[in-house]
Amino acid sequence: MTGSGILQGLAETAKNFVGSFTHPAENLATIEYPEQRQKLAENTRQFPFLVFDGTDPEAGLRCVACQICEKECPPQCIYIIKSKAKKPDFVGKPQFFPAVFDIDLSVCMSCQICVEVCPFDAIKMDQDFELATSDRFQGLLFHKDRLAKPNSHFQKIHPTEAGETDTRRAADLEKAQAAAAKAAAAAAASAKPVATPANSPEAKNPPPASPAAGTPPM
Amino acid sequence: MKSLETLQAELTAALACSLELVPNPAVPAQSSLRIRSDQALALAHFLRDTPDWQFDFCSNVTGIDWPDRTEKIKVKRLVDGVEKEVEETRTVPGFLEVVYHLYSIARQDGPLILRQRTANRDTDTTVTSLTPVWRSCEFQEREVFDLFGVRFDGHPDLRRILMWDGFVDFPMRKDYVEPDDYEYEPTPHDEVLERAQRHYPAGEAAA
Amino acid sequence: MSYPGAPAISFQPRYAPDGTEQDGELLEVSLGPQHPSTHGVFRMDATLDGEKVVRLKPVFGYLHRNHEKIAEGASYLAAMPYTDRLDYFCSLTSNWAYALTVEKLAGLAVPERAEYLRVITAELTRIQNHACVCGFLLQDMGALGTPLMYAFRERERVLDLFESLTGARMMCNYLRFGGCRCDAPAGWLDAVRGVVAEFPRFLDEFEALLSNNEILLARTQGIGAVSAAQAINGGLTGPLLRAAGINYDLRKVDRYGIYDRFEFRIPLGEHGDVFDRYMIRVLEIRESLKILEQALKTIPDGPIIDPKAKLRGFRPKAGEAYGRLESPKGELGFYLISDGGPNPYRYRIRPPSFINLTLLEDMCLGRPLADVVVILGSIDIVMGEVDR
Numbered sequence: 001m002t003g004s005g006i007l008q009g010l011a012e013t014a015k016n017f018v019g020s021f022t023h024p025a026e027n028l029a030t031i032e033y034p035e036q037r038q039k040l041a042e043n044t045r046q047f048p049f050l051v052f053d054g055t056d057p058e059a060g061l062r063c064v065a066c067q068i069c070e071k072e073c074p075p076q077c078i079y080i081i082k083s084k085a086k087k088p089d090f091v092g093k094p095q096f097f098p099a100v101f102d103i104d105l106s107v108c109m110s111c112q113i114c115v116e117v118c119p120f121d122a123i124k125m126d127q128d129f130e131l132a133t134s135d136r137f138q139g140l141l142f143h144k145d146r147l148a149k150p151n152s153h154f155q156k157i158h159p160t161e162a163g164e165t166d167t168r169r170a171a172d173l174e175k176a177q178a179a180a181a182k183a184a185a186a187a188a189a190s191a192k193p194v195a196t197p198a199n200s201p202e203a204k205n206p207p208p209a210s211p212a213a214g215t216p217p218m
Numbered sequence: 219m220k221s222l223e224t225l226q227a228e229l230t231a232a233l234a235c236s237l238e239l240v241p242n243p244a245v246p247a248q249s250s251l252r253i254r255s256d257q258a259l260a261l262a263h264f265l266r267d268t269p270d271w272q273f274d275f276c277s278n279v280t281g282i283d284w285p286d287r288t289e290k291i292k293v294k295r296l297v298d299g300v301e302k303e304v305e306e307t308r309t310v311p312g313f314l315e316v317v318y319h320l321y322s323i324a325r326q327d328g329p330l331i332l333r334q335r336t337a338n339r340d341t342d343t344t345v346t347s348l349t350p351v352w353r354s355c356e357f358q359e360r361e362v363f364d365l366f367g368v369r370f371d372g373h374p375d376l377r378r379i380l381m382w383d384g385f386v387d388f389p390m391r392k393d394y395v396e397p398d399d400y401e402y403e404p405t406p407h408d409e410v411l412e413r414a415q416r417h418y419p420a421g422e423a424a425a
Numbered sequence: 426m427s428y429p430g431a432p433a434i435s436f437q438p439r440y441a442p443d444g445t446e447q448d449g450e451l452l453e454v455s456l457g458p459q460h461p462s463t464h465g466v467f468r469m470d471a472t473l474d475g476e477k478v479v480r481l482k483p484v485f486g487y488l489h490r491n492h493e494k495i496a497e498g499a500s501y502l503a504a505m506p507y508t509d510r511l512d513y514f515c516s517l518t519s520n521w522a523y524a525l526t527v528e529k530l531a532g533l534a535v536p537e538r539a540e541y542l543r544v545i546t547a548e549l550t551r552i553q554n555h556a557c558v559c560g561f562l563l564q565d566m567g568a569l570g571t572p573l574m575y576a577f578r579e580r581e582r583v584l585d586l587f588e589s590l591t592g593a594r595m596m597c598n599y600l601r602f603g604g605c606r607c608d609a610p611a612g613w614l615d616a617v618r619g620v621v622a623e624f625p626r627f628l629d630e631f632e633a634l635l636s637n638n639e640i641l642l643a644r645t646q647g648i649g650a651v652s653a654a655q656a657i658n659g660g661l662t663g664p665l666l667r668a669a670g671i672n673y674d675l676r677k678v679d680r681y682g683i684y685d686r687f688e689f690r691i692p693l694g695e696h697g698d699v700f701d702r703y704m705i706r707v708l709e710i711r712e713s714l715k716i717l718e719q720a721l722k723t724i725p726d727g728p729i730i731d732p733k734a735k736l737r738g739f740r741p742k743a744g745e746a747y748g749r750l751e752s753p754k755g756e757l758g759f760y761l762i763s764d765g766g767p768n769p770y771r772y773r774i775r776p777p778s779f780i781n782l783t784l785l786e787d788m789c790l791g792r793p794l795a796d797v798v799v800i801l802g803s804i805d806i807v808m809g810e811v812d813r
Binding site for chain 3: 012074109
């Protein structure tokens with residue numbers, strides 16, 4: 001019968017219309033943003049941020065300004081200037097740090113390649129998407145101070161990944177401390193021969209570990 | 219699929235044409251045949267219509283730019299009356315290449331890769347259009363014309379396709395120079411910095 | 426032009442070569458680039474004789490950004506996120522096509538689990554793309570809003586899956602050469618099972634909504650038909666080619682990945698018209714759901730990336746490779762030439778929706794202008810891929 005197909009379709013629409021009142025959980029696909037918010041998936045990514053340990057974003061910043069992310073970034077939105085001085089990293093090894101670290105969010109395409117290539121777990125993806133600003137240049141150019149976020153933030157948004165990272169870093173630290181202790185012991189052992197006559201070869205060419213005694217190894 | 223050598227022999231016998239086998243070290247199954255432009259049309263008809271081959275589907279057409287390059291060769295020369303081996307650099311003239319990837323839907327076979335070369339990169343950049351044989355080449359050959367500057371003899375509607383009509387250069391060539399389209403960016407660095415410096419000759423950059 | 430099945434209609438200009446005026450006034454209409462039916466910035470220069478189209482030339486390039494040139498200046502890895510932006514409805518199949526070609530070029534193997542994840546994500550991509558295309562096509566025919574919103578509601582469920590797997594809803598950037606970027610998070614496969622189990626309900630609803638609708642039938646049957654010979658010669662691929670009755674699906678022909686392990690059928694049309702294309706997409710969703718069910722049953726545990734694959738400093742040896750796969754729009758191919766350097770010497774994309782437009786004029790000739798909109802909707806184009 002002509003028109004039966006149309007009526008069939010109208011019945012389907014009516015079913016959905018009524019269903020949105022009687023069974024909203026199954027039939028309503030939308031929520032009232034911003035009053036209601038969806039929980040974001042753990043893997044959700046928006047723009048990168050820099051992780052720092054502890055409470056001081058300058059001292060705890062994990063980034064060592066190796067500039068790998070700057071080179072690999074497909075749209076070239078990262079801009080790094082390496083520091084002249086060095087500061088100790090989490091295992092105590094002196095490292096450079098970024099004097100300037102800028103990300104231009106208007107250029108960034110949220111591809112996560114910087115995160116993948118970073119060997120220091122220093123850059124991760126944030127989930128903040130409400131970044132609207134009236135200044136499209138300076139307002140979207142994030143400097144180091146705005147990019148740096150504590151490890152606790154990383155823990156909060158990506159618990160699985162942050163847990164893995166922290167375990168690995170704790171292991172690294174332990175290894176470094178063990179090596180330091182060993183070096184210190186070696187230094188203590190080599191400190192004895194210092195008492196031997198000054199013309200002995202050990203005194204002229206001290207083993208490389210001994211100057212490092214007391215300070216963490218390189 | 220029968221081997222390329224078989225095809226080369228059959229084609230040479232059937233059409234008396236000269237073909238050059240271009241080996242592909244990475245994927246040997248995708249080696250290609252280089253064909254001469256003046257024989258391309260007859261060859262394409264043969265490949266499409268011969269029941270043994272039936273390459274009825276031309277999947278992909280694209281251009282490649284091979285600019286002039288220099289290579290070092292050893293030649294024998296008379297130096298002070300003695301024959302010596304001397305290293306010389308010579309320029310290998312560049313050319314443009316058009317690559318066709320053919321498949322046979324009827325026999326579920328392929329790919330067969332054909333290549334055509336232009337004589338050089340500036341004065342004689344004509345090859346034969348295969349659009350009369352495979353209609354699917356129409357837009358793709360136009361694209362190769364637009365981006366590489368290869369002219370297709372026998373194409374029904376050879377116009378620019380992705381760039382606009384008044385555009386002059388060919389963007390996909392290796393020596394293409396971008397026009398000065400610098401736009402302000404808050405952190406000029408690397409390429410952006412170079413563009414900015416070109417855009418604002420000395421002094422004005424601060425402004 | 427002499428190709429099989431060339432249209433008999435020829436362009437009759439208003440003025441004959443000798444200057445005499447012929448009867449019939451022709452009108453040139455520029456459809457687009459900002460026209461709701463063009464799905465982006467696409468223009469068609471149509472010449473009309475009354476209501477009938479006598480000439481129709483597509484105009485491209487409004488979204489051209491020379492993706493190929495960008496990729497030739499970037500590393501192999503850096504081109505991967507750009508492939509997301511080709512066909513932004515199907516970023517995972519674009520990723521796969523590129524990864525497939527690079528793997529061919531560099532001789533990388535893909536671990537079992539990664540292959541399964543690829544199939545699962547690709548088929549999810551296909552169902553959400555086809556659902557939306559049907560919605561858009563119906564919208565082009567005047568079924569404003571409702572079918573498209575139903576399709577988008579289902580697409581949201583698939584995009585939620587993509588988000589929890591890859592981190593992004595559309596620009597997934599998920600595949601790597603030799604595998605996938607990360608493993609599926611806990612519970613993800615169960616979530617996919619849930620979506621797959623729910624999807625047929627939507628299809629039934631969608632088909633009840635419109636598939637028997639008399640207006641839909643009148644507007645699609647016999648419209649924009651192409652013959653089988655014409656379709657092959659014109660390079661049509663994907664659902665358009667199969668609507669013309671050609672059994673050519675690269676999942677069966679090339680058997681790339683692990684598609685030879687799954688049982689599924691290839692829906693074929695008879696007439697090559699808009700209705701067949703619509704129905705084939707609906708049927709393909711059902712076949713994709715079958716593949717998904719099988720893949721979800723048999724997915725093994727294991728590594729997800731080839732240990733030989735390098736993320737940084739990736740330099741395949743010199744040579745070239747052409748890889749192609751069945752994207753939801755048709756045959757998506759990548760042609761790469763390596764000179765041994767860190768970036769491809771030549772990087773070419775064979776975009777299915779661009780080449781599927783070759784026969785647009787032939788499909789539209791002799792039809793009223795209103796049908797052009799429907800025919801274009803049935804081709805399924807995404808301008809990010811057409812203009813690159």
